[in-house]
Amino acid sequence: MKRVLSPLLIGLLATGLIACSKQGPDTQVAVEPTAVAGQLSVGLAISTQNNPFFVALRDGADAEAKAQGVKLITVDAQDDSAKQISNIEDLIQKKVQVILINPADSDAVAGVVKEAVKAGIKVVSLDRSVNGAEVSAHIASDNVAGGKMAAEFLMEKIGGKGNIVELEGIPGSSAARERGQGFHAIVDGKADLKLVAKQAADFDRAKGLSVMENILQGNKDVKGVFAHNDEMALGAFKAIEAAGLKNVVVVGFDATPDAVKAVKAGQLAATVQQKPELIGKMGVDTAIKLGKGEAVDKFIPVPLDLVKQ
Amino acid sequence: MNVQQKATLQKLGPFIALLVLAAGLAITSPDFLTVGNLLNVFRQVSINALIAFGMTLVILLGGIDLSVGSILALSSVVTALMLSHGVDPVVATSVGILAGAGMGMVNGLIISKGKVAPFIATLGTMTILRGLSLVFSEGRPITGLNSDFFAMLGGGYVAGFIPVPVILMLVMFAVFWFVLKRTVFGRHVYAVGGNEEAAALSGIKTDRIKIWVYTLSGAMAATAGMILTSRLNSAQPTAGTGYELDAIAAVVLGGTSLTGGRGWIFGTLVGALLIGILNNGLNLLGVSSFYQQVIKGVVILLAVLLDRANKK
Numbered sequence: 141m142k143r144v145l146s147p148l149l150i151g152l153l154a155t156g157l158i159a160c161s162k163q164g165p166d167t168q169v170a171v172e173p174t175a176v177a178g179q180l181s182v183g184l185a186i187s188t189q190n191n192p193f194f195v196a197l198r199d200g201a202d203a204e205a206k207a208q209g210v211k212l213i214t215v216d217a218q219d220d221s222a223k224q225i226s227n228i229e230d231l232i233q234k235k236v237q238v239i240l241i242n243p244a245d246s247d248a249v250a251g252v253v254k255e256a257v258k259a260g261i262k263v264v265s266l267d268r269s270v271n272g273a274e275v276s277a278h279i280a281s282d283n284v285a286g287g288k289m290a291a292e293f294l295m296e297k298i299g300g301k302g303n304i305v306e307l308e309g310i311p312g313s314s315a316a317r318e319r320g321q322g323f324h325a326i327v328d329g330k331a332d333l334k335l336v337a338k339q340a341a342d343f344d345r346a347k348g349l350s351v352m353e354n355i356l357q358g359n360k361d362v363k364g365v366f367a368h369n370d371e372m373a374l375g376a377f378k379a380i381e382a383a384g385l386k387n388v389v390v391v392g393f394d395a396t397p398d399a400v401k402a403v404k405a406g407q408l409a410a411t412v413q414q415k416p417e418l419i420g421k422m423g424v425d426t427a428i429k430l431g432k433g434e435a436v437d438k439f440i441p442v443p444l445d446l447v448k449q
Numbered sequence: 450m451n452v453q454q455k456a457t458l459q460k461l462g463p464f465i466a467l468l469v470l471a472a473g474l475a476i477t478s479p480d481f482l483t484v485g486n487l488l489n490v491f492r493q494v495s496i497n498a499l500i501a502f503g504m505t506l507v508i509l510l511g512g513i514d515l516s517v518g519s520i521l522a523l524s525s526v527v528t529a530l531m532l533s534h535g536v537d538p539v540v541a542t543s544v545g546i547l548a549g550a551g552m553g554m555v556n557g558l559i560i561s562k563g564k565v566a567p568f569i570a571t572l573g574t575m576t577i578l579r580g581l582s583l584v585f586s587e588g589r590p591i592t593g594l595n596s597d598f599f600a601m602l603g604g605g606y607v608a609g610f611i612p613v614p615v616i617l618m619l620v621m622f623a624v625f626w627f628v629l630k631r632t633v634f635g636r637h638v639y640a641v642g643g644n645e646e647a648a649a650l651s652g653i654k655t656d657r658i659k660i661w662v663y664t665l666s667g668a669m670a671a672t673a674g675m676i677l678t679s680r681l682n683s684a685q686p687t688a689g690t691g692y693e694l695d696a697i698a699a700v701v702l703g704g705t706s707l708t709g710g711r712g713w714i715f716g717t718l719v720g721a722l723l724i725g726i727l728n729n730g731l732n733l734l735g736v737s738s739f740y741q742q743v744i745k746g747v748v749i750l751l752a753v754l755l756d757r758a759n760k761k
Contacts, residue, residue, distance in 0.1 A: 189738070216738035221590075221681050222688065226493045230732035233486040247592045248681035251604060271592075272682075 180238070180431040181211040182424065183231035187244040187268070188219040193416045194242065197266065200420030201240065210424060221248035228252045232259050238427035241275075242266040249273075262430040266423050267416075276430055279422050282441030283315055286412040287322020287366075289446055290391045293410050294327075294364045297389040301332030302363030305355055307348055307376060308340040309368035316343075319368045319393060336362065341372045348375025356383045364389040370399035370411055377407050395447050403447055410448040418442050463703050463719045466752070470723065474730040481733055488612060494725035495614035496673045498718060500692060501699035502625045503553075503669030505717045506662045508700050509629075509642045511709025512567035514663065516556060517670040517696060518689035519578035524549040524671035526582045529591040529684030538596040546671045552578060553667015557660035575693070579686075586686040594682060603679030614676045621669070625714045638662060643710030698745075699724055702752050723748070 184201050188194055198214060205212035213236065217224030221244045231239055232255060239256055241263060243249045250272035253263050263275045270278075294304065306323060309316030327333055337355045341347040348367060356362065356379060365380075365388060367373035373392030380388045392399050395413035402408040419442050429436050475482040500517050507514045528545030532538060552574065559570040594600075605613040629635035640648040641655050649655050670689075678684045703720030705712025727748060731741045 213732075213735040214737070215732055218738070219687075220690070221683075221685055222496070222677050225680060226728065227732060229489050229493065230729055233480050233483070233489055233729075234733050235480065245590055245681070245683065245685065247590060247683045248685065251680065251682055 179209065179211060180428060181213065181234075181236045182427045182431075183228070183234065183236040183239045184212055184214045184420075184423070185217065185224055185228050185231065185239060185241045186214060187217050187224070187242050189216050190219070193414075194267075196416035197242065197420040197423075200417030201424050202420070203417075204421040204424040208424065208428060210428060212424065217244045219244050221245045224249060225252045228256060232256050232261060236261065237431050238262045238264065240264050240266055240423040240427060241270065243268045243270055246271045262427070264423060264426050264430070266419055277426055277436045277438060277440055279419055279426060279440045279442060281414045281419070281444055283318035284322040284325070285441065286393060286414075286444040287319040287324075288326050289322075289444060290319075290366050290393065290410070290412050291323045291326035293446060293448070294366055294389055294391050295330075295333070297409055298363040300330070303334050303336045303359055303361055304364040304366070305336060305352070305359075305362055305376075306338040307351060307365065307367040307372045308338065309343045309372070311340050313343075316340075316368050323366055341367070341375065343369045343371055345371040345375040348372030349378050350375075352376040352379035353382070356380070356385070360385075362388055364391070366391050368393055370394045370396045370408075373408055373411070374398060374402060377402065381407075395445075400447055403449055406449060410446050413445040413447050415442060415445060460704060460713065460716065463716050463723065463752070467719050467723050467726070470726060470730070474726065474733070478730060478733040481730060486729070486733075488610065488615065490722075490725050490729045491615045491618070492612040493729065494721050495612075495618040496677055497692065497695050497699055497724065498618050498721040499621060499669050499673040499676070500696040501703075501717045501721050502621055502714060503666035504693075504696040505625070505700050505703075505705055505712060505714055506629075506638055507567070507666050508697070508705050508707060509638050509709060509712055510659060510662055511642045511645075511707075512560065512659070512662070513571065513697070513707075514553075514556065514666045515568065515571040515693045516552070516575040516578060517666060518692040519575045519582065520549050520552045520667050520670040521674035521677065521689035521692060522684075522686055523552065523578045523582040523585070525674040525678040525684040525688060526586045526591060526686060528675060529594055529678055530585065532594040532596055532599060533591055538598040542599065542602070542675055545675055546668055549671020549674065550664050550668035553670070554660060554664040556667065557663030560663065561656035561659040579690075582686045586684065588686060590681075590683045590685045592683040594678070594684075599675075599679050600682065601679070603676045603681075614680075617672070617676070621672075622714065622718055629714055634658070634661070639710055641709075695724060698749050702749060 186194055186198055189198065201212060215227035215231065217227055224244045228239060229252060239261055241249060246268050249270055253270050253273040253275065256263050265275045265278045267280050308320060327335060336359045339351050341351040348371060352375065365376050367376055370392035373390050377390050389409040392408055392411040395411045399408060399411045403411055422440060422442060426436050426440060480486060504514060524545040527548050528541045531541035531544060556571055556574055559565050560567050601613060603614060607613060607616050637653050637658050640653055641658050645655055677688060699720035700717050701707060702723050703716025705716055727745055731744065
């Protein structure tokens with residue numbers, strides 16, 4: 141009999157463990173067959189919780205779901221696209237009404253997003269878009285606005301005139317395109333402002349350094365630099381420091397911990413910060429609207445912040 | 450109860466555990482026991498099960514294959530590169546699976562002819578092959594695999610509702626069951642795993658058996674890779690990371706002994722289903738992914754500990 145008992149025990153223990161975890165905060169979920177009238181159930185398929193950016197996104201969604209009385213079921217892909225697909229399949233079986241997806245890989249999730257839509261579930265992409273399948277809305281940082289914000293700050297700092305430099309991210313990438321577009325919307329056509337150099341440094345710190353060194357060979361009187369990300373901005377600062385130039389205004393993008401430190405130390409003038417918690421919060425708000433059958437915009441830009449001294 | 454009845458009951462242990470777990474989930478989650486969800490679980494399980502079938506033979510030999518996740522990734526990358534350059538999908542898929550078999554054969558050669566411990570040999574090839582898949586893919590996912598045949602491997606249905614990967618899993622299950630139960634090769638695998646010296650003395654070419662077993666393991670990992678790549682519609686150089694552990698867990702949960710010589714393929718299928726159902730059930734219940742890992746680990750340990758206790 142012992143031999144039959146032990147597997148039974150394993151099974152019971154497994155079920156017991158599941159039952160234990162049901163006392164956790166997000167567990168009233170378990171017993172309801174489908175959403176109770178008026179109560180929305182939303183799945184959040186997140187790419188990873190090993191990165192503070194996405195943890196903040198999840199926290200923002202969690203807090204808003206609690207405030208609004210929405211059942212939020214979070215599944216974590218641990219950066220594995222295959223796991224993310226399984227997770228979303230499970231959410232489809234769970235019959236949630238809306239899935240908020242933060243793709244681990246934009247291409248790989250297209251198939252399962254189509255499956256969800258076919259099952260009558262509204263899908264909203266967060267931060268990263270979905271390639272190859274239609275979603276109800278895409279919520280991400282407003283990179284164009286961020287570029288404008290950086291340009292306006294740079295103008296103000298240099299008094300609206302002088303030579304400026306733009307370090308571009310990987311050409312063709314959406315971040316580089318949009319950040320550049322916002323920046324040019326402000327600086328183009330200003331009589332006293334001259335863009336003496338615009339070169340790609342591929343979001344890379346070492347390339348930011350060498351590209352800036354080359355630029356400084358030809359232009360000693362650079363007043364300001366806008367880099368499409370912090371890595372390039374930090375590289376550019378090294379070049380400026382080595383060239384012995386003072387009071388050059390360098391503005392970066394992303395507010396990485398390194399860059400925030402550099403801003404505090406007075407090396408970078410500012411960096412544009414994304415607001416991941418706000419992306420999560422707006423995701424849940426959009427899910428609520430979709431649940432009520434209201435129309436939502438295809439692209440919902442999330443405002444940014446400027447970190448300065 | 451005679452010895453044979455006891456042995457049969459012990460073999461059925463994992464199966465009973467599976468039924469208990471399924472019953473528990475059916476009670477706690479109303480979404481669990483639906484045809485749609487069960488097909489969904491079987492499809493999710495198929496990738497791990499295919500790898501685990503190959504791993505069962507490796508573990509029956511008393512060996513281990515840590516390189517399966519890397520083999521999966523590299524053969525996927527090879528196939529995806531061919532597909533994206535317009536190679537015929539049947540050719541590309543076959544080459545991918547043969548490439549996986551070749552990588553497995555290299556494992557077998559290093560282990561048998563080079564007399565390297567399987568753990569070390571496959572740890573080395575795991576690292577090399579992962580590196581190569583990053584090299585060939587330049588670290589990026591390979592997309593643009595426009596092929597209906599290839600899309601069907603992971604996403605297609607037979608008779609309108611049974612997923613192709615599930616059929617493939619069941620067919621391979623039957624093949625492995627037959628090979629282990631009914632062929633000379635199968636008996637030799639048990640013999641070598643049970644006592645290598647005795648097997649060699651009784652005229653079994655142990656090196657040849659080992660090479661074949663690792664070759665099969667590589668081919669199965671590559672086959673799983675084809676399904677995964679088809680489902681993702683892209684080959685990811687980082688795909689399959691950690692899959693070796695899931696496969697080993699499935700084999701061990703199924704009652705196959707890590708010291709070799711004892712085990713069966715039905716247990717592995719059940720083990721893979723146990724892990725898959727646990728994943729699915731915990732997702733349906735909305736359990737945090739952090740706790741999911743803890744629970745999975747505890748279940749694996751309990752299974753092994755109870756198995757040990759029974760054998761005393």
